[in-house]
Amino acid sequence: MARPSASAASKPGQGRENRPGGRKRRISGQVVTEFTIQLATLSAAGIPIVRALTILERQTRPGPFKLVLGELVEDVAGGTPLSEAMGKHERSFDQLYCSMVRAGEVGGVLDTVLQRLAIFREKAAEVRAIVVGALVYPVVVVAVALIVVSVVIAWVIPKFREIFQSFGTELPAITQLLLDLSRIATERWYLVFGLPVLLLFLHYLGMRKPTAYRFRVHGLLLRIPVLGDVLTKSLIASFSRTFGTLIEAGVPHLDALAIVRDTSSSDVLTEAVEDIRVTVREGESIAAPMGEAAVFDDLVINMVDVGEETGELDSMLLRVADAYDVQVDRRIDTLFKVMEPLLLIVLAIFVGFIVVALFMPLMELMNTLQSQG
Numbered sequence: 001m002a003r004p005s006a007s008a009a010s011k012p013g014q015g016r017e018n019r020p021g022g023r024k025r026r027i028s029g030q031v032v033t034e035f036t037i038q039l040a041t042l043s044a045a046g047i048p049i050v051r052a053l054t055i056l057e058r059q060t061r062p063g064p065f066k067l068v069l070g071e072l073v074e075d076v077a078g079g080t081p082l083s084e085a086m087g088k089h090e091r092s093f094d095q096l097y098c099s100m101v102r103a104g105e106v107g108g109v110l111d112t113v114l115q116r117l118a119i120f121r122e123k124a125a126e127v128r129a130i131v132v133g134a135l136v137y138p139v140v141v142v143a144v145a146l147i148v149v150s151v152v153i154a155w156v157i158p159k160f161r162e163i164f165q166s167f168g169t170e171l172p173a174i175t176q177l178l179l180d181l182s183r184i185a186t187e188r189w190y191l192v193f194g195l196p197v198l199l200l201f202l203h204y205l206g207m208r209k210p211t212a213y214r215f216r217v218h219g220l221l222l223r224i225p226v227l228g229d230v231l232t233k234s235l236i237a238s239f240s241r242t243f244g245t246l247i248e249a250g251v252p253h254l255d256a257l258a259i260v261r262d263t264s265s266s267d268v269l270t271e272a273v274e275d276i277r278v279t280v281r282e283g284e285s286i287a288a289p290m291g292e293a294a295v296f297d298d299l300v301i302n303m304v305d306v307g308e309e310t311g312e313l314d315s316m317l318l319r320v321a322d323a324y325d326v327q328v329d330r331r332i333d334t335l336f337k338v339m340e341p342l343l344l345i346v347l348a349i350f351v352g353f354i355v356v357a358l359f360m361p362l363m364e365l366m367n368t369l370q371s372q373g
Contacts, residue, residue: 027065027092033121035065040114049110050077068092081105096242096263103250113249120245123325127234130329134336141343145350152354154189157182160358169368171361178357215267222268222295230331235269236300237324244317254281269295286313 035056042052053076057069068089075085083102086093093101097117104113161179164171171179185192206213222228222235239260246256257277264270272293279289287305290296300320307316 027068029121029125031065032092032097033118033125035060035069036114036118036121040111040118043111043114049082065092082110094263096246096259099251099255099259100246100249103246107250109250116245116248120241123241123321124238127237127325127328130332134332138336138339138343141340141347145343145347149350153182153185157354157358158186164361167365169361169365172357172364174353175357175361178354210267210270215271218267222266226331226335230328230335231266232295233324233331234328235264235266235295236297237321237328239264239269239273239295240300240317240324241321244314244321247317248314253286272296 038056039052042055043049047055050073053069053073057066057073060066060069071088072082072085075088076082081102083098083105086101087098100113100117101110104110107113157178161182164175164179207217222232224231242260242263243256246259247253251259254277257273257280261270261273261277264273272290272295275293276286276289280286285305285308287301287308290301290304303316303320304313307313310316
């Protein structure tokens with residue numbers, strides 16, 4: 001089949017915000033969530049989808065998302081299904097979003113699906129906000145500590161070195177160690193500061209696409225004490241909420257698993273979901289292959305098993321997601337409450353080491369001068 005040209009308006013991902021010369025700014029998730037809530041409300045009130053989109057497009061401020069809504073109105077008014085029209089704007093509507101809208105269109109329950117989608121996005125945004133909020137303090141402390149240490153090593157310690165050399169006294173081992181470290185850092189700054197930057201850049205390149213390196217990193221993160229448990233429960237909550245919401249919207253199990261696989265943030269979970277999907281395609285239950293994956297614990301597996309037997313898999317998955325979201329919130333809160341004083345203690349120890357190393361020879365020198373006087 002011939003591939004449409006890049007200039008064709010119907011090509012997925014070639015909405016106006018993606019075209020050459022168009023606006024390429026990323027549209028925030030909150031804007032899309034608010035749009036989803038408003039569209040669900042208008043749709044539930046019986047307003048035709050084209051008119052609802054027109055209303056929302058008119059009240060949206062000028063910007064990238066207004067252009068997206070303008071194209072949606074144009075495409076849907078021309079007979080294109082809403083899900084297909086949204087699929088052209090990948091920056092705004094991801095695969096999960098479009099799949100749920102498509103299921104709502106097929107089942108004639110678009111308003112209900114939009115409401116569930118809005119709830120799903122709000123829940124996901126709440127989790128992200130909690131994690132980001134918890135990370136702010138540690139990141140600020142670490143950044144300030146790095147700046148202070150760099151200033152001390154590059155400017156303060158060399159001044160003390162000149163003072164010590166002028167007196168020509170023998171320095172304690174701890175002071176000599178500090179001076180040597182400072183000398184190496186200043187003379188070979190391109191290695192001390194450049195090497196970490198290079199490693200971070202290579203890490204970034206290795207994490208951009210699915211690779212063996214990224215898979216190993218994701219697996220290693222899940223094995224870190226305390227943090228690994230939090231990450232695992234977060235993955236389980238994300239899997240359960242996404243899979244449960246898709247099933248609740250009427251998406252077939254295999255298609256739902258494929259969407260969960262493609263939208264997962266962890267390669268470990270991606271591989272586990274693909275194994276589950278392959279097994280389910282062969283006629284097995286979902287719970288059985290979940291038991292073979294290292295990601296899912298016994299509680300989740302049993303809940304899924306019961307959900308399959310009772311025909312309430314979607315509600316069971318959503319209950320698991322709610323329960324694990326609560327656990328993740330609590331553990332994140334506890335983890336960072338412990339991390340904050342630990343960071344301060346480590347910083348205090350390092351600063352104390354520098355102070356003792358620099359002032360110990362000065363105190364000895366003062367004592368010597370007093371005894372001679």
